[in-house]
Amino acid sequence: MPHGHHPHSAPPVNGATSLFVRRFLARPGAVAAFLPSSPAFSRAIARHLARAADEYVVELGAGTGSVTRALLAAGVPEERLILVEIDPEMAAYLHRAFPRATVIAGSAFDLPDALPASASGRIGDVVCGVPLALFSLDQQRRLTGMMLDLLPAGRYFLMLTYRPAAPIPGPRLGLTGKRLETVLLNLPPGSVWGYARNRPPTA
Ligand SMILES: C[S@@+](CC[C@H](N)C(=O)[O-])C[C@H]1O[C@@H](n2cnc3c(N)ncnc32)[C@H](O)[C@@H]1O
Numbered sequence: 001m002p003h004g005h006h007p008h009s010a011p012p013v014n015g016a017t018s019l020f021v022r023r024f025l026a027r028p029g030a031v032a033a034f035l036p037s038s039p040a041f042s043r044a045i046a047r048h049l050a051r052a053a054d055e056y057v058v059e060l061g062a063g064t065g066s067v068t069r070a071l072l073a074a075g076v077p078e079e080r081l082i083l084v085e086i087d088p089e090m091a092a093y094l095h096r097a098f099p100r101a102t103v104i105a106g107s108a109f110d111l112p113d114a115l116p117a118s119a120s121g122r123i124g125d126v127v128c129g130v131p132l133a134l135f136s137l138d139q140q141r142r143l144t145g146m147m148l149d150l151l152p153a154g155r156y157f158l159m160l161t162y163r164p165a166a167p168i169p170g171p172r173l174g175l176t177g178k179r180l181e182t183v184l185l186n187l188p189p190g191s192v193w194g195y196a197r198n199r200p201p202t203a
Helices: 015-026 039-046 066-073 088-097 137-150
Strands: 056-060 081-085 102-105 123-128 157-161 175-183 190-197
Touching: 015 088, 039 066, 039 157, 039 175, 039 190, 056 066, 056 137, 066 081, 081 088, 088 102, 123 137, 137 157, 137 190
Parallel strands: 056 081, 056 123, 081 102, 123 157
Antiparallel strands: 157 190, 175 190
């Protein structure tokens, strides 16, 4: 018997995933991934947090909160999360799903002005989920510089990518990048990268 369409045997689709896919279809260039990060990939990102107990985590391009959920599960208090998302429907969803987090509905490029004053000097990690690989070198320079300026000197920001190679040209941006982890249980397989400024040469 051919496999027909069985409405009652369809797998349950969770609201976040269907919203993600719908917004991908509406704005493929900005969303840049067909599916949200898997739980396994999201947990891998959260494993590399460097924050001290009281510090905030800024997540750029939080989408429908896959990585956000893993950050919470890793022990980041919801009120220490600052979520930035350019898609208005996704930002509204994040606001409903994480009511105690700070949700900034706008572009990562408009930080740091949009950040709450209470977080100033108290940001321990920045997780970059915006598809920086698709941006111009100048935009990459601006956003990576901004992320590193938010962090204590010498700390890495975290970046997720679905590319097999480095997501941004570290050397051209004056950055040292290292692949921290690759997770095959994601479609497509994902890697977590950390980037910091090149150490100035010691005299
Ligand atoms: C590849 S998705 C990642 C979503 C989520 N972090 C995840 O891992 O499932 C990229 C997200 O970045 C958002 N985005 C794209 N450009 C942005 C920008 N300039 N500022 C803030 N968010 C942006 C998109 O709307 C989308 O939600």
